[in-house]
Amino acid sequence: MRGSLQYIGNATTLIRYNGFTLLTDPNFLHRGQRAYLGYGMSSRRLRDPAVEIEELPALDAVVLSHMHGDHWDRVARRGLDRETPIVTTTAAARSLRRWGFRRSVGLEKFEQHELHGPQGSVIITALPARHAPGPAEALLPPVIGTMVEFCNRDERVELRLHISGDTLLDRRLDAIPIRFPEIDLAIVHLGGTRLFGFLLVTMDGEQGASWVDLINPRTVVPVHYDDYAVFSSPLDDFRNHVERAGLADRVVYLDRGETRELAPHRLVRH
Template sequence: MRGSLRFIGNATVLIRYNGFTLLTDPNFLHRGQRAHLGCGLFSRRLTDPAVPISALPPLDAVVLSHLHGDHWDRVTHRELDRATPVITTGTAAGRLRRRGFRHSVGLAEWQHHELRGPQGGVRITALPARHAAGPAEALLPQVIGMMLEFTDRRERVELRVHISGDTLLDHRLTAIPRRFPDIHLAIAHLGGTRLFGTLLVTMDGEQGASWVALINPHTVVPVHYAEYTASTSPLDDFRHHVEQAGLADRVVYLRRGETRELAPHHLVRR
């Protein structure tokens, strides 16, 4: 076994591969607690994380798509080791460094950061994402998607993992499959999250299915759905649309807390 992927809840995934341990968008609030979204907005959590933050293994880095309360919460801020590198947007990295996370690294679109280890490395590249349409985008935190490329000692890519980040389907995303035509695994942030009850800020099931067709990964794992009161698109909505699009065979559905093996070029299916 070269590694594993564990779904902890919301957009929080623990990725272990080739000697590296990475955590995505850490959210460890419990059921009933509020995630603060800025501008006086909040959303209440409907579930518990699969594990507490104290039960995590030592981390090589956190990969953070943006600084929203359901992706970086007060539990994380209080309990995460401040020496942990956080790879995120430029705006978020600046704020986190001022709060004591001094190894935070800010990336603009298409910039990358590399981690090296005895068995190889991982290259983390920031990708386009759009959290809202039109002028409303300026009201929300800067957001990026991520590409994680795990390489062997000879710097050959063994596993390429794309994390969508909180994004809507947008023309800017078309550059991703052009630059990365062979994506082994994609982690899709779904849920059809709506602010003020109307403003869509994450992909619903229909957009998610179109995103899978656009990004064209070998395998996709849906996350970030049905965990907060602001989510309006259940997983069955996505399931319906990927089936209609003939893409159902690409999707692996993980229960909260479930772990799957990662091997070169793929997520192991059961």
């Protein structure tokens, strides 16, 4: 097996490929604990993560879309090795370095960071994302999507994996399929998150289906849809909309804790 993708919960996944191990958006709070979202807002976690932070393997890097309490929590801050590189927004990287994560790397849109190993390299590219509509965007932490390209020793891309980050469907995302017309696997953040009870700040099922049509990946894994009370769009909303759009054959649904094999240019379907 060349690698694997494991769904841990919320937007947290463990990606292993070609000798590299990456963790996305580490959220290890337990059911009943609160994630803090700023401006006095918080949301209670409804489900436990499938893996405890102490059970993680050694990490080559963490890919962090933004600094919100359901993506980087107090458990991650206490429990992760401070020598682990964390690839994130420039704003989040500044905070992380103040907290002792001195190898944090902040990227602007389309900037890259590269990791090297005995079997090849990983190129992580920051991509556009929009966490809130209109002027409300300024109230939330900056966010990025990411493209993770696993390259072999000959520098050829074997697997291209896109992580949406917390975003709404927005015209600035149009640049992604232009720059990356061939995407093997996409991890899409859904949930229809509503702040203050009305402000939509992540894609609901309808937007998520349109996002799949826009980004055009070979395979899609949905995450970030039922862990917190602020989510308003259940997974079935997404399922219904991708079926109506004729895109259902691209979607792989993973249960918490489930692992699927990653092979060159594909997620292996069971």
